[in-house]
Amino acid sequence: DAGVIQSPRHEVTEMGQEVTLRCKxxxxxxxLFWYRQTMMRGxxxxxxxxxxxxxxxxxxxxxxxxxxxxNASFSTLKIQPSEPRDSAVYFCASxxxxxxxxxxxxxxxxxx
Amino acid sequence: xxxxxxxxxxxxxxxxxxLELRCNYSYGATPYLFWYxxxxxxxxxxxxKYFSGDTLVQGIKGxxxxxxxxxxxxxxxxxxxxxxxxxxxxxxxxxxxxxxxxxxxxxxxxxP
Numbered sequence: 001d002a003g004v005i006q007s008p009r010h011e012v013t014e015m016g017q018e019v020t021l022r023c024k025x026x027x028x029x030x031x032l033f034w035y036r037q038t039m040m041r042g043x044x045x046x047x048x049x050x051x052x053x054x055x056x057x058x059x060x061x062x063x064x065x066x067x068x069x070x071n072a073s074f075s076t077l078k079i080q081p082s083e084p085r086d087s088a089v090y091f092c093a094s095x096x097x098x099x100x101x102x103x104x105x106x107x108x109x110x111x112x
Numbered sequence: 113x114x115x116x117x118x119x120x121x122x123x124x125x126x127x128x129x130x131l132e133l134r135c136n137y138s139y140g141a142t143p144y145l146f147w148y149x150x151x152x153x154x155x156x157x158x159x160x161k162y163f164s165g166d167t168l169v170q171g172i173k174g175x176x177x178x179x180x181x182x183x184x185x186x187x188x189x190x191x192x193x194x195x196x197x198x199x200x201x202x203x204x205x206x207x208x209x210x211x212x213x214x215x216x217x218x219x220x221x222x223x224p
Contacts, residue, residue, distance in 0.1 A: 004155070043156075043202065043214045056211070091155055099144050099163075099206050103155035 004104035006092050012110045018080040021107045024073055025094030033101060034067055034077050035091040043091075049075065050098075082111045114139040114205045116215035124221040125193050133188040133218050135177075135203030145186040146204040146212070147177055156202060162186065173197070198222045 005024040013019055025032045033048040047057040052069045060067070064083070069075040079086055089108050093101040115138045125131055137143055144163050148156040160171025167179040177188045186203060200219050206212035 042216045045211065048211075093156075099208075099212065100146075100158065100161060101156075101212065102158070103148075105153075105155045 004092055004094050004102055006090075006104035006107050008107060009105065010108045010110075012112065013082055014112050015083055016081045017111075018078065019082045019086075019109060019111075021077040021090050021092075021109070023075045023077070023092030023104060025075070025092070026102055027073065029094035029096050029102070031095040031098045031101075032069060032075050033091075033093040033095070034075070035093065037089045037091060037106070038087075046077070079109075082109075084111045087111050114143070114207065114211075114213045116203050116205050116213050118201075118203055118215035118218050120218045121216070122219045122221065124223060126223045127195050128192050131188075131190045131193045131197070131220070133201050133203075133220070135186045135188065135215060136184050137186060137203070137205040138184065139205050139207060141207055144206045144208070145177070145179060146206070147171065147175070147186075147188050148202045148204060148214075149173075150200040150202065150217075152199070159188070159201075193220075193222055195222045195224065 007022045034046040036044045046059045047067045049069045067077045087110050089106045091106045093103045095101045117136045119134050146161045147159040149159050150156045159175050160169050162169050162179045170176050175190050200217045202217045203215040204212045
């Protein structure tokens with residue numbers, strides 16, 4: 001298996017623009033997680049899905065953030081409108097059992 | 113709620129020296145414990161995990177960790193560090209059905 005695949009690897013955008021981050025989990029994994037990593041706050045869980053259904057989105061910072069999982073092999077994290085403080089590395093992870101998580105390489109987002 | 117403390121933000125060791133990274137956790141039941149490693153520009157890779165049984169667990173890349181319930185600790189060790197071990201190391205705690213919580217990470221620098 002190719003592992004968790006995230007795209008793009010790097011994204012540079014201007015404040016106010018919409019940003020969409022993509023994730024393809026490992027086939028057969030029922031759980032999918034979105035994390036944000038910053039120097040100040042470390043690794044934060046934003047939201048996770050089980051069988052394509054959002055289970056806990058309490059970590060989503062505000063309404064500008066939304067996540068979807070239309071099918072078992074694809075998820076998106078959208079920020080609209082983006083702000084400079086959203087600059088971070090965003091990770092997607094998948095898991096067969098919720099506990100052992102396998103991470104993608106991340107998307108480094110810079111909002112100017 | 114579960115939590116993880118990694119007391120050392122940054123550790124420097126000489127190549128060939130032994131390594132111990134500390135991790136203390138708080139969890140109400142028997143924890144699931146993990147160590148992940150993150151190389152620059154990469155996602156998190158699972159080094160090892162503890163669910164139950166033998167309290168000394170072996171992982172990849174020559175790492176091991178010991179679960180000490182009485183000390184609420186799960187320290188990571190390696191007898192001889194290689195330059196390629198320079199990375200950020202994260203301890204995480206979870207449980208059956210519970211979310212994982214990650215520590216703030218310990219950055220390891222290896223001196224030649």
